[in-house]
Amino acid sequence: GENVEQHPSTLSVQEGDSAVIKCTYSDSASNYFPWYKQELGKRPQLIIDIRSNVGEKKDQRIAVTLNKTAKHFSLHITETQPEDSAVYFCAPATHNQGGKLIFGQGTELSVKP
Amino acid sequence: EAGVTQFPSHSVIEKGQTVTLRCDPISGHDNLYWYRRVMGKEIKFLLHFVKESKQDESGMPNNRFLAERTGGTYSTLKVQPAELEDSGVYFCASSQDRVNTEAFFGQGTRLTVV
Numbered sequence: 350g351e352n353v354e355q356h357p358s359t360l361s362v363q364e365g366d367s368a369v370i371k372c373t374y375s376d377s378a379s380n381y382f383p384w385y386k387q388e389l390g391k392r393p394q395l396i397i398d399i400r401s402n403v404g405e406k407k408d409q410r411i412a413v414t415l416n417k418t419a420k421h422f423s424l425h426i427t428e429t430q431p432e433d434s435a436v437y438f439c440a441p442a443t444h445n446q447g448g449k450l451i452f453g454q455g456t457e458l459s460v461k462p
Numbered sequence: 463e464a465g466v467t468q469f470p471s472h473s474v475i476e477k478g479q480t481v482t483l484r485c486d487p488i489s490g491h492d493n494l495y496w497y498r499r500v501m502g503k504e505i506k507f508l509l510h511f512v513k514e515s516k517q518d519e520s521g522m523p524n525n526r527f528l529a530e531r532t533g534g535t536y537s538t539l540k541v542q543p544a545e546l547e548d549s550g551v552y553f554c555a556s557s558q559d560r561v562n563t564e565a566f567f568g569q570g571t572r573l574t575v576v
Binding site: 380391395450452453 | 493497503504505506507510512517518521557562564567568570
């Protein structure tokens with residue numbers, strides 16, 4: 350089955366700095382690569398996703414890059430703000446697995462004002 | 463439009479008791495998933511319904527867990543009898559199309575078995 354590794358497990362940055370979280374997966378059939386954000390006590394929410402035919406996608410301060418050859422994708426947050434503090438999960442999925450998400454271990458991002 | 467709702471938000475039960483969690487997906491979403499996060503670890507898949515049918519229950523820990531989705535609307539997840547290791551946050555998610563589509567999560571049920 351799919352093996353997902355996410356690094357780092359914790360990340361602390363100063364407000365305004367950039368943050369990068371990397372997710373490595375094992376199943377070459379994975380074709381959907383979302384990132385979820387979970388604030389303390391709240392539900393996980395999709396913040397950005399990318400399909401296997403695209404290498405990079407941006408949405409304001411957030412971007413995701415995909416390297417299918419190396420089987421990893423990364424979340425990039427620029428100009429971080431305190432409200433970006435949360436746990437971030439990558440969750441690659443495969444078409445023939447019914448859409449179930451295989452989550453990474455999570456990265457706790459702390460943005461210090 | 464209402465999002466995914468879960469009941470109860472918290473539940474504290476004694477070992478050996480039974481607990482039933484409920485999930486109401488977004489109306490019209492055929493796909494319903496159950497996930498669990500134990501002790502701050504990763505969120506793990508439990509099972510997947512397409513309408514009322516179990517599509518994939520490979521993540522169910524053991525036969526103490528029973529999920530149903532009668533009529534293809536809301537779903538229940540029953541744990542009987544509960545064990546200490548069942549403690550965690552149980553999330554439900556729904557989606558319209560299982561292929562590369564956003565899954566909308568409920569707020570979760572925090573289950574504590576004492």
